[in-house]
Amino acid sequence: MRKLPEALSAVVDQLSRLPGFGPKSALRAAMTFLRWPEGETRRLGAAIYDLRDKLHLCAHCGALTDVNPCSLCSDPARSRDMLCVTADWDSMLSIEEGGFYSGLYFILGGLPAATAGGRDDGADLERLDERITGGDVGEVVLALGATVEAEQAESLLSARLRRRRPDLRISRLAQGINLSQEVRFVDRDTLRQSFKYRQSLE
Numbered sequence: 001m002r003k004l005p006e007a008l009s010a011v012v013d014q015l016s017r018l019p020g021f022g023p024k025s026a027l028r029a030a031m032t033f034l035r036w037p038e039g040e041t042r043r044l045g046a047a048i049y050d051l052r053d054k055l056h057l058c059a060h061c062g063a064l065t066d067v068n069p070c071s072l073c074s075d076p077a078r079s080r081d082m083l084c085v086t087a088d089w090d091s092m093l094s095i096e097e098g099g100f101y102s103g104l105y106f107i108l109g110g111l112p113a114a115t116a117g118g119r120d121d122g123a124d125l126e127r128l129d130e131r132i133t134g135g136d137v138g139e140v141v142l143a144l145g146a147t148v149e150a151e152q153a154e155s156l157l158s159a160r161l162r163r164r165r166p167d168l169r170i171s172r173l174a175q176g177i178n179l180s181q182e183v184r185f186v187d188r189d190t191l192r193q194s195f196k197y198r199q200s201l202e
C-alpha cells in the first residue's frame, strides 16, 4: 500500500488495534470519518476524549461510571448483604440485564491467576479484601464463568475470602452454563437459573 499521510496513518494504526478491525477496515473507517460533515467527525473525536476525561472506575464495584460511587452502588434499594464477583464489566451488565439480582457487584477487571509460588496476584484482590471486611456482606457469589481459568480463579478467591472472613457464605454459579463459557456470553434465562441454583463452596 502507498504510504498514507501521517495524520491518516495515525488514525488507521489506532483503529486497526480494535477487536474485529484489520488495516483495511481501519482505513475504511478513517475514510468514512473524513467524508462525514466536519462537525460530526469532531464530535466523535470529542466523545472519545471524554471517555478518558469523564469516566472512571467506581471506587466500590469497579464499574465504569461518571459519578462515584456509581448509581448502582448508591442505590438504597439494592441489598447490601450479597456481593456478586464478576471478571469484567460486560459480565456484570449481562447479569444486571437479567433483572433477577438485587445485590451489589465487585468487578475484578480480569481473572486472578495463581503464580508459580502459589500466591495470587493482582491489586484488585486487596480491594476485594477491604470490600468484604468493612461492610455488611454476608454472601459472595463468584460469577466467573465455566472456563478452566475461571474455575481456578474461583478456588483461589474462595480460599482467600475464607481466610479473611471464615463466616462468609461463598457460592458459585450453578454449572448449567456450558463448559468454557464466559458469563458475558451466557443468555439471560441460563444466567437466572445458574444464579438461583448457585452452589455453596465449602
Ligand SMILES: [Zn+2]
Pocket (backbone or CB within 6 Å): 058, 059, 060, 061, 062, 063, 069, 070, 071, 072, 073, 074
Ligand atoms: Zn459501583
